Amino acid sequence: MKKLLIFLCSVIAIILCSCESSDEKIYKSVISKYDIIMSEFNAAQNVENFDATSEKFSDFKSSELIQEYDSLCSIDKVPKDIQNLVQQKEKEVTAAQSDAMSRLN
Helix, strand or coil: CHHHHHHHHHHHHHHHHCCCCHHHHHHHHHHHHHHHHHHHHHHCCCHHHHHHHHHHHHHHHCCHHHHHHHHHHHCCCCCHHHHHHHHHHHHHHHHHHHHHHHHHC
8 A cells, every 4th residue: 555655646746747847847856755755654564664764764855856956945946835835844754754753662
């Protein structure tokens, strides 16, 4: 079920990104990745799942995609509402990580 959800999120992201500018693709990919990671934290059934997802989250936060997104933000190429949404998604993922940690301990 978890893999199906991740697959569907990825397919939706690809479809949405296929008809947009490269800047839009970047920030929509960031949002989609946050959604996928949050789903994985919410679905974590054991410490191994949690640790693997935590590592993905850490890798994502230092990824080239995030660096590109941050570069776009620094030159005001990302609308403020999108920036706010991305910040909200990051907070939601952090909360899901915290909830998963509590649930599994």
